[in-house]
Amino acid sequence: MQICISNLRRLFTAHGYPTAILTRTNGYMLQVDERQIDSFTFEAYVSQARRARDNHGLDEAIKHYRQALDLWRGPALGGMRSRLVQLWANELNEHRIAANEECIELELELGMHHELIGELTRLVKAYPLREGLVGQLMVALYRSERQAEALQVYRDARTMMVDELGIEPHERLQQLEYLILTSAEDLDLAEQPGQAAPRRSSEAAKPPTMIPGAIADFTGRDAQVRLIREKIINSPAGAVRFAVPTVAIIGRAGIGKSTLAVHCAHDVAELFPDGQLFASLHGGTPNPTSPTNVLERFLRALGVPGHDIPDALEQRAELYRTLLAERRTLVVLDDANGEHQVSPLLPGNAQSAVIITSRTRLGGLAGVLHVDLDVLDATQSMRLISQIAGEERVQADPRSSANLAELCEGLPLALRIAGSRLAARPHWDIRQLVNRLEDETRRLDELKHGEMGIRASLSLTYEGLSGPARRLFRLLAALNSHVLPAWAAAAALDQPIFVAHDLLDELADTHFIEATDAGLGVRTHYRFHDLIRVFAKERLAAEEPPAERAAALERILSAQLVLTAKAQNREFGFIEFPEPPIDQHPSLPDQLVDQLVAAPLEWFERERRFLVASIHQAMQAGFAELCWRLTAVTTKFFEARAYLDDWRETHKLALEAARQAQDRLGQATMLFKIGTLSLTEQRFSNARHVLEAAAEIFADLHDDPRRAMVDSRLAILDRLSGRFENASKRFDRALSLLGGGVNADSVYILYSQAKLYLDCERPDDSYRLLSEVLEFARSSGDRRLRAQVLFRLGETHFSKQDFEPGEEAYAEAMTAVREIGDRIGEAFVLLGLGTARFHQGELATVGDLLGQARDLAKATRQRLVEMQAITGLGELALATGDAPRAQALLTEAGDFFAEVELPLLEAEARVLLKRAYLATGDQAAAEAEEIRIQYLVEQIDPLPAQHIRDRLAEAQHGGR
Known part of the structure; x- marks a missing residue:
């Protein structure tokens, strides 16, 4: 149970609710706001719906009912076998179906019978004895001119009720059957709002029907069709x-x-019934159709002779509105480029309706329902290809069909072209077309069939942009990233951010790019879709000289370096390896930089993928120094957020760039940071090898500060291996190279030296150093360093038996690591706190703390911390009399420490393992462990060796 609760707590914490589960004397309590529980939200929506219904706000009521019903995913608390739980679940399910009936009743009042048949059919099948649903389905079918089916629904329901319950249907249902049999037009079956008015007589003039033919293979868009239908039909x-x-x-x-x-x-x-008018306005072309010309066509279609059509736009619009004043007419205006083109074509009669398509939003038109279209999902894309190219063909090769849909990005035009090409070439298999489309340089050539073509469609929009917007569109294609921040546009143009924002908005209005949800204002990010990005690359190659492409890319990468360095400085209190000095970037004034990196860790999470892509591109473009310097200022962020794969990938890439450029400083810097990564990943042998290579180059360059940093990392390796004397010498030499004092360069060395003092049983010296470092961390604003020092202070206090200040330090450290999202730091604090509680004898909470530490360390790939937690759990198992479990845990930990060549930690684990074997009477295994321990003791310094021997002696006599 504790393990389950621990897992739940981690999940809640990961989603921002660390105190959701509270411990009580008789169990646990969930503490959340009612608004965060879906059953309360459901009841709130239903209450809003009923209030709106009682106030005659049917549209609003339906909206709230549907919001309530959309919360449901299957039956309430499905799979829970508890009788008590199911009693409440049944009540919830009853509330749900009652709300569904009430909602459908209102929708039927508004004439939505066509849309409701499918839903009602499913509901009646699920609840065949609910007469209200049966009646609603009968009404919907009858209004849809499906009288026979409506009567069959009644007969099926009656049979079910008589057979199952032995009763006849309610009188109201019987009356409904009678009304349907007699084709009644009154009572509940009278025509509802939204139904068609009577057609004109046969003598009347034939109304215009200008709408193009229906699309046989129309796919998806169910939600959008429903929205549009509701807007047009309902009032x-x-x-x-x-x-x-x-x-x-x-x-x-x-x-x-x-x-x-x-x-x-x-x-x-x-x-x-009075006609449907249609006009293509060609708004996406350089020569859009004028509303004056459209009105001439419409007036002629409405029966006005040519000689009676006025010349002026205003007079034509007045005549047009007059003619439509007594008619119910649908007007479809395709491809509009703005309100000015549409306004004269709008009827004045509210019994008519208008559908407009446009590449930009028409914010100047009041009361317009804007329906934004996105690409089709994978299922809809496959269905469209099947309808055009043939279902058997798609089913024969579903993998290639899925690849084809992905390459077309769910864009209906691209899917139609691909499907049409396959239909026209029955001898092709789908893989053949996929192979052609995978070549990005030919993709737009392949997506062309007859008069349909992606390039032609995009070219029309491109030509309609302003010159500066077209240039920005091209320059952004120089980046390999699909998502890019707004500041990158400013850097590409070498212009202020507000100029870039205006041009980005122009591109977004035409849907060449789209804003993501990654940030707002100056932090906005934009996304390129693949097909549009391919088109932009074509325009870049055709219209921008190579020198300008390279210059724009260099400006973006330089701006990225400035931002990342200043974000690092703001979060960690200093910039590692800042030479040469980083100046202000022309397109990034200080005020803008402050806005962008005000919350550095949040900024890093938004920019991480763009950062990684930038490092790759700097290497590919030959900007070696930019590549390794940009990589260097990301290390702290990768480390703080445990993005170890990104850390490894980018730094190896930057090292190769520095080697190709024969940049010795760059090589040494990257080797140092790769060595730090190996240390973090517990690949200690590799870490030592790489760090020693970095130290050699820094020595050749006479770079004492960086040599000191490398020495401090090698000292940590010595300490972990039990070579305390070597570690102490390295720490002293590193501090000597830096000239002494507490500063940005020495602070991590002092922090690490404090741990060595603690291991050497010098807690007072450790406390003195940590107090100095904590003061620096607080003044510099380095929150991660502050958390690490607080953790180490807690460890120091407990070693001195100062339990209360130790608990306070651990609590403050835990708050700090959770504030900055440092999951590795959280694992360390949990490990320290569990170990401290164990040595205090408070065993009740130790298992939970160490278990959380183990799981969190495993999730962040901190194997050393994970195995230290497992060692602690093994010791706990020994203390609670579970020797077999202790053997399993301690064997796992000991084998790991042997694998990574850490003799001191291995010896500590094997001393405990020997005790576990002795507890079960396995004398032979205990003796084998002692031989291994004696061998390990010879590899470490006298002080830790004596400590191990003392514990070994205690183990022999059953002590702890």
């Missing part, structure tokens, strides 16, 4: 509709705006 209950229902479908080129508009137009066409 507030009991109110007169004054404004013309207008929908604007927004999206980038090829996203399927026109297809959706035509599909929806056909879906609601019967509701507009």
Whole structure:
């Protein structure tokens, strides 16, 4: 149970709720706000819906009902066999189905019977004895002119009730059957709001029907179709509709705006018996259609002779609105480029409706429902390809079909082109087309069939941009990253950030790029889609000279170096390896930098992928010094957030760049940081080898400060191995090279030396050093250093038997590591606290603390901490009489310490293991462990060796 609770606590903590589970004397308590529990949220939405319904706000009521129902994922508390739990679950399920019935009742009142048939069919199948649902399904089917099916639903329900319950359906259901049998038009079956008005007589003039043919293979977009239909059909209950229902479908080129508009137009066409008008406005081209010309076409379609059509735009618009004043007409305006092109074409009669498609939002039109289109998901993409190229063909090679959908990025135009090419070439297999599309340089050439083409579609939008926006679009393609921050645009252009933002907004308005949810304001990030990025690269190669491409890239990388260095300085209180001095970047004034890196760790999380991509690109472009310097200022962030894969990948890359450029300082710097990584990953032999190589280069360069840093890392390796004397000499030499004092260069050396003092049983000296370092950490603002020093102070206090200040130091350290999201630091604190509690004899909480430390260390790949926690758990098992468990745990820990060549820690684990064998009477195994321990003692210094011998003697006599 404790393990389960511990796992839950970690999950809650990872999502920002560290105090969600509280320990009580008789168990545990979940402490969260009611608004964070979905059942309370469900009831709140239902209450809002009922209030809105009682106030005749049917649209609002339906919205709240649907919000409530959307929270559900299957039956409440499914799979829980507890009778008590199921009693409450049944109550919740009853509330759900009641809310569903109430919602459907309102939707039927608003004429949404077509959309409800599928949902009602599923509900009746799940709840066949609920007569309310049966009646609603009968009503929906009857209104949809499916009388026979409505009657069959009644007959099935009656059979079920008679067979299962021995009763006839309620009188209301029987009355409903009678009304359907007699084709009644009154009571509940009268025409509802949103149903079509009577058609014109056959003598009337034929209304215009200009909508293009329906799309047979239309796929997906169910939610958007529903939104559009609701906007066009429904009006507030009991109110007169004054404004013309207008929908604007927004999206980038090829996203399927026109297809959706035509599909929806056909879906609601019967509701507009006086005609459907359609015009392509060509807003994405250099020569859009003028509203004056569109009005001429519309007026002629409405029966106005050519000689009676006015010349002026305003007069044509007035005549147009007059003609539509008594008509129910649907107007579809495809590919609009702005409000000015659309406004004269809007009817004045609220019984009409308008559907617009555009690549930009039409914020100047009041009351417009904007429906933003995104790409199709994988399932919808596969379905569209199947409908065009043939389902059997897709099913024969599902993997290649999935690859094809991915290469088309779910873009409907690209999918249609790909499907059409396959349909036109039945001798091709799908893999053949995939192979062609995988070549990025030819992708746009391959995505062309007949008059359909991605490049042509994108070119129209590109030509409609301003000159500066087109240039920014090209320069951003010089970056290998799909996601880029706004400041990178400013650096690419060498312009202030507000200029870059205006141009980015222009690109976003045309959907060439899109804002991500990574940040707001100056922290906004933008994303390129693959197909658009391929097009942008083509424009870059065709229109930008190589020198300008390289200059723009260098400006971006230089700006990245400035930002990362200043973020490191703000978070950690100093910049490692700052030479040469980092000056202000022209496009990044101090005020902007302060805004961007105000919260350095949050900034790093937003920028991490772009940072890694920048390092790769610096290497590829031959900017060796920029590459290794940029890499160097990321190390602290990678270490603090345990991004070990990024750390390893970028630093090896930068080392290779420095070697190719024969940059000795760069090589030594990267070797030092790679050695630090190996130390962090507990690859100690490799760490020593790499660090010694770095020390040799720094010595050749007469670089004492950096040589001191390398010596301090080698001293840590000596300490871990039990060679305390060597460690002490290295620490002293490192501090001597730095000239003494507590500063940014010496602080980590002093902190590490304090641990050596603690191991050498000199807690007072350790406390003195840590007090000095803590003062520096607080003044410098280095939160991670402060947390580490507090942890070490807690360890020092406990070694001196000062338990209360030790607990306080650990508590403050835990708060600090959680504030900065340092999961490795949290594992260390849990390990220290569990070990301290064990030596105090407070065994009740030790297992939970050490178990959390072990699990967190394992998750962050801190094997050394994990095995130290396992050693502690083994000792706890011994203390509580579980010798077999102790043997298993201590064997695992001892074998690991042997593998990484840490004789002191291995010896400590094997002393405990010997005790475990003695506890079970396995004398032979105990003697084998003692031989191994004696061998290990010979490899370490006298002080720790004597400590091991003392513990070995205690073990022999059963002591602890």
